[in-house]
Amino acid sequence: MFPLGNINIGSGFWGARQATNRNRTLPAIYHQMKQTGRLDAWRLDWQPGRPKPHIFWDSDTGKWIEAVSYSLMNYPDPGLEAQVDEVVDLIEKAQQPDGYLNVFFTAVEPQNRWRNLRDKHELYNAGHLLEGALAYHQATGKRKFLDVLVRYMDHIDQRFGSKEGQIRGYCGHPEIELALVKLYHATDEKRYLDLSGYFIEERGQSPHYFDLEANRRGDDPQQYWAKSYHYCQAHMPVRQQNTAAGHAVRAGYLFSAVADIAAENDDAQLREVCRLVWDDLTEHSLYITGGLGPARTNEGFTFHYDLPNETAYAETCASVALVFWAYRMFEIDPHNRYTDVMERVLYNGMLSGVSYEGSHFFYANPLASYPNISPCEDWSGIRTQRYYRRSEWFECACCPPNLARLVASVGRYFYSVKHDRVYVHLYNDSHARLEVNNRRVQIQQRTNYPWESTVVLTIQLGQPQELEIALRIPGWCRDFDLEVNGAPFSAYPINGYVPIRRRWANNDEINLSLQMPIERMASHSAVRQNAGCIALQRGPLVYCLEEVDNRAHLANVIIPRQAQLRAIGDANLFGGIHVITGDAICREPHDWHGGLYQAQSAFSYAQSTFEFRAIPYCFWANRDPGEMRVWMRET
Numbered sequence: 001m002f003p004l005g006n007i008n009i010g011s012g013f014w015g016a017r018q019a020t021n022r023n024r025t026l027p028a029i030y031h032q033m034k035q036t037g038r039l040d041a042w043r044l045d046w047q048p049g050r051p052k053p054h055i056f057w058d059s060d061t062g063k064w065i066e067a068v069s070y071s072l073m074n075y076p077d078p079g080l081e082a083q084v085d086e087v088v089d090l091i092e093k094a095q096q097p098d099g100y101l102n103v104f105f106t107a108v109e110p111q112n113r114w115r116n117l118r119d120k121h122e123l124y125n126a127g128h129l130l131e132g133a134l135a136y137h138q139a140t141g142k143r144k145f146l147d148v149l150v151r152y153m154d155h156i157d158q159r160f161g162s163k164e165g166q167i168r169g170y171c172g173h174p175e176i177e178l179a180l181v182k183l184y185h186a187t188d189e190k191r192y193l194d195l196s197g198y199f200i201e202e203r204g205q206s207p208h209y210f211d212l213e214a215n216r217r218g219d220d221p222q223q224y225w226a227k228s229y230h231y232c233q234a235h236m237p238v239r240q241q242n243t244a245a246g247h248a249v250r251a252g253y254l255f256s257a258v259a260d261i262a263a264e265n266d267d268a269q270l271r272e273v274c275r276l277v278w279d280d281l282t283e284h285s286l287y288i289t290g291g292l293g294p295a296r297t298n299e300g301f302t303f304h305y306d307l308p309n310e311t312a313y314a315e316t317c318a319s320v321a322l323v324f325w326a327y328r329m330f331e332i333d334p335h336n337r338y339t340d341v342m343e344r345v346l347y348n349g350m351l352s353g354v355s356y357e358g359s360h361f362f363y364a365n366p367l368a369s370y371p372n373i374s375p376c377e378d379w380s381g382i383r384t385q386r387y388y389r390r391s392e393w394f395e396c397a398c399c400p401p402n403l404a405r406l407v408a409s410v411g412r413y414f415y416s417v418k419h420d421r422v423y424v425h426l427y428n429d430s431h432a433r434l435e436v437n438n439r440r441v442q443i444q445q446r447t448n449y450p451w452e453s454t455v456v457l458t459i460q461l462g463q464p465q466e467l468e469i470a471l472r473i474p475g476w477c478r479d480f481d482l483e484v485n486g487a488p489f490s491a492y493p494i495n496g497y498v499p500i501r502r503r504w505a506n507n508d509e510i511n512l513s514l515q516m517p518i519e520r521m522a523s524h525s526a527v528r529q530n531a532g533c534i535a536l537q538r539g540p541l542v543y544c545l546e547e548v549d550n551r552a553h554l555a556n557v558i559i560p561r562q563a564q565l566r567a568i569g570d571a572n573l574f575g576g577i578h579v580i581t582g583d584a585i586c587r588e589p590h591d592w593h594g595g596l597y598q599a600q601s602a603f604s605y606a607q608s609t610f611e612f613r614a615i616p617y618c619f620w621a622n623r624d625p626g627e628m629r630v631w632m633r634e635t
Helices: 012-035 057-074 078-094 122-140 144-159 176-187 190-202 209-217 248-265 268-284 316-332 336-353 399-408
Strands: 415-418 421-424 430-436 439-447 454-461 465-472 480-484 497-504 508-514 518-521 533-538 541-546 566-570 577-590 604-616
Touching: 012 057, 012 399, 057 078, 057 122, 057 399, 078 122, 078 144, 122 144, 122 176, 144 176, 144 190, 176 190, 176 248, 190 248, 248 268, 248 316, 268 316, 268 336, 316 336, 316 399, 336 399, 336 465, 336 541, 415 430, 421 439, 439 465, 454 465, 465 508, 480 497, 533 577
Parallel strands: 421 465
Antiparallel strands: 415 421, 430 439, 439 454, 454 508, 465 497, 480 508, 518 533, 533 541, 541 604, 566 577, 577 604
16 A cells, blocks of 8 residues: 555645645544543543443544544644643553553453354454554554554464464454554564454354354344344355445455455455446446445445435445445556546545544434435434534544545555556545656656646656556546646556656656546436436546525426536635536425325425535535435436
8 A cells, every 4th residue: 555654635625625634524523432432431430330441442543643643644733642641641551461452341241252243343443453553663663552453463463363273253343454454564564464364264164153252142143133244244155255235344354454464465366256246346346426324224325226315325335335445456457447436535425424523423324414314314304494504523533533544545546556557546636656667756746637628747866767657547537638748648548547768867747637527327227216417527526416505405407408517616615616517407396285195286386496516525514404306306
């Protein structure tokens, strides 16, 4: 993975998002974790009769530290660093003599340690803490937190496995698997890689571990609350899986790790499993925003082409996990079909999870919103005028720090280096330092992407060097122009990337211009929820209509096929964005005489024309509350 410390994003779209993340989101998360007791829980001073720490509070700490660490790599902040050091001191003191580290099962239920891997998230927590420790060491050079987590991983390595006396189990929520691969890269200790591989291979095997541990607890496995081990990604051995099923976040984390193990061990069978599950997801179950997991009931998948809009779950964490998985898929199978999805998620389904000002969050990300419609609502019977809005925090607060760590680390997804080829995946004002065949190469990007379609890349070298630079041509782009040092360069994309091989000299320049029209997007005909509807997309951005810019009753609005659509810059909205406008029709009943239903012959329709205004989906729900729709009627 491209080293995050080797790229600086100082401006542009992602520069602004990272500044908000740094200045508003990270402090807001810290405030909420202090206020809710998540950080003080590490003092292990819980007493009976007081509210219990939650079983996965540890993971919130790990992800917040990871997010802070990524920010510190380019923007040192003594105040943030001091906050982390204070928390690390608490964590170090909370570690048990045998290396075990968990708030709930140390302070509240020590007798139940490792007794319910299916539900209790111990290994999941450990994975997120490990990722935070690795990132903090990389950012600061400080070893305390990493040493604590290495001791914990050694404890886990001793306790889990197929040897006599070990626990032959795995976590109900995958995560530690990908964290262990990162630890292997940091230490060159192959036993961590082997432990990750063990957890993957053991998952879903017979006799089923979750049945065995339930019986040992005196529980009936047939009474499992989730009904199926699909929820845990343990319904069958990983090597037999070929569909996206169960809990969406768990699927994303698991197959990120499977892709890692496939790459490290050159395992063709695991690579094929990853491809099969990926194809099933992206061809049958992925929202146009990059959201995944339509159902609240299992926070995950239902059946092919089931993509409801108003009740879409599309958890923010699932989008984050999909970015991790997409980048790893590219690493084992270089093709833009993975990085196109990665870009779609980053600009849409992930970024919608945080408010523009940075301190309010979505857990679920619906594609339509109306009064009293919410994928997270408790349906308590209160019939007030309620719109789906972001929240400052959640009882289950996995999404805010997860999103924060991805925004802080988005630069690591801009490039890949393979031998003497540099792949350029994402475009934004930035300066990157790469190692290609043990020689330093720098690439400066200048662009106003995604609002404008031109990208200028300047190559900086100490001395002339032959190498290949492969530029991603997004799947949404139908045509492009390319120049090298002002001269036209003709080439065809290979697997979605245009390769430019030459002997580069200092300050050589590439000019890429991507065709970026407004597109009317349609769904597969089996997506019943979108029949007769279109969505608007320009470049990587999916657009939506909000009531605040248009009118109420958006379900009655039609964008005629012949309407001319225009992209117009608005410097006063969200720091300067492009909106899409055009003529639309509002068609509503006229002379309705009351009652819920009437014969169509008893009334007429009134039809009016107005100029609609659509904004990028990632910025919705930041102004006055109201309706929102991504998919609009066309007929």
